Amino acid sequence: MTDAHLDIRQVTKTFPTPEGGVVVALDRVDLAIAEGEFFVMLGPSGCGKTSLLRCIAGLEYPDSGEILLDGSRIDDIPAYARPVNTVFQSYALFPHMSVAQNVAFGLEMERLPKNEIKSRVAAALEQVKLTGLDRRKPTQLSGGQQQRVALARALAKQPKVLLLDEPLSALDLKLRRGMQVELKRLQRETGITFVFVTHDQEEAMTMGDRIAVFNEGKIVQVGSPQEIYRRPVNGFVADFIGETNLIKVTVGSGGFIFPGGGVLARELLAEDCEVPAAGECLLAVRPEDFELVDTDAAVVGEVVDVIFTGGLIRLHVRAGDQEIVAALPSHGAVVPAVGDQTRLRPITKAARTVGS
């Protein structure tokens, strides 16, 4: 893995708790990020993704492990000397400086000539479409504009890696969608490696070339959005990325026996997953992967809820002791009603085992 642009090796970071205990934020994390990649670190809060970002930035030092950029170690040099810049969740725009002064700050630290600073500030502000606001103070800007200033400030430094710590979380949905597109554009145009932290799986899939899913200080899975969505390595990933039914089934001779008695034939399972010889295991099925069937149903049960969401109708079906959610296209001919008995089956190769 020596050809990785940003190489994280066995990084461990712990924090003391006020009660005198220790929290392991990162537990021997390995990760290799390629040059020019839009890489997303995804996970629930407290999973360690922000800690790793801060270790890369130099705002925290790992307890052990190494961080290499283009083959040379950066984990032992201070934040101000790393060719890496951050867009902070709170933006952290200096309130006593104007927009232009904020963007120029990082360039002044490099002791660049005045006219070069001026032209690079103008270029950075143009890049984020903020031309003409350079004399404003941060407090005179909207949240979206502040966000753009924070981006311009980091991009003006022309870093090798741009770190983004949940930069869109403070924006409303519409603005966030717009910024997601814009960030993708900026990343393509500049060719800079983006490392983007988020807890929003939809955002992660929208933006990432690759995604690392974090849980409890470890990376659970790394892959493209499709891989992560379609081939989750375990129940956590399946459940965290998108919506999934985790169904406890018994492995029988004919196939998987569902709660409520339905059976799913082995052949209908996704090909590349392990199947235990006997006993119980967990099957992951996306709600949209169910279809209504007349025979050979895997899910047999009573409809307890029907929710119309526009393009899809969500059925909550009670099968044995489990409630299973299916999302069926709303143009379907038959729509079951609450109280009906219904029969469902995952479409071919959609159900996966995810361990027990």
Add this chain to the structure above:
Amino acid sequence: MSKVRAPKSPGRPGQASSWLATPTLVFLILVILLPLLITVVYSFLSQPSLGTGVKWVFSTDAYRQIFVQEKLDGTTAFDTRYLKVLWNSFYYAGIATITTLILGIPVAMWIATRPVRFRALLVLAVTLPFWTSVLIRTYAVRQILDETGPIGGFLKIIGVGNSYQILYTPWATIIGLTYTFIPFMILPIYASAERFDFRYAEAGYDLGAKRWTVLRRIVIPGIRPGIIAGIALVFIPGLGSFLQPDMLGGGKTNMIANVIANNFGQARNWPFGSALSVFLLIFTVLFVLMVTTGVRSRGDQVRLI
């Protein structure tokens, strides 16, 4: 055009009749404005030929006396003595402001970065001196600085204490002023520093600034309102300091308040004392105006007057 008025409902939460402030206002007028008025009036009266007090005859002699010296042979000359004393006041108040600033900023920042549960305790420790009278504390400082005190004793033990003399020098005045006023510098800076978002400092490091640059260009501007309040709270009362130059400086480093006190006491020249007070007041107001206009032009949220 008819004016729309908010209905006078007695039950509006958080609102009370402004008449409730009357007792306080009356009290403030009595203890602030009235004495000030008396001082101004006295400064334009004459000194009685015998005894203390004032003679109710209008005169500007007291002001003239600040600048003009009448010699025994009847000639007059420009008198720089009182201007020098005023300069002394500015000088020592200024030095005390600088020393309290240099010592106060790190202390305030340190307190502000402690865990929340320690902060209240540390702030309490800063205010601890207020629990006793400034007079008693100044006596204590005198004991400490005295050649028979702990510092002198220690220096004697290690064999360099023979020429030790701090008490009754300008140094003692500066030490006394610094000691007395440092809480007034620490507390407002702490209040600003506690609200300061240290993520700005992180952003500074991230953008390539080293420690001192972050301190100078991000942290100090961030706690600027507290620094300005601290400067005002130390410098203004510092100008009128009386105890420290008298008790610690040994009267050799007179500040204007000492001269004023002397004229109301031993010298029994109330009009002159009053004129010097007004003179000091004018400079104080000028200073405050200077600070506030400076602050307003930068758009900070600090109001001193």
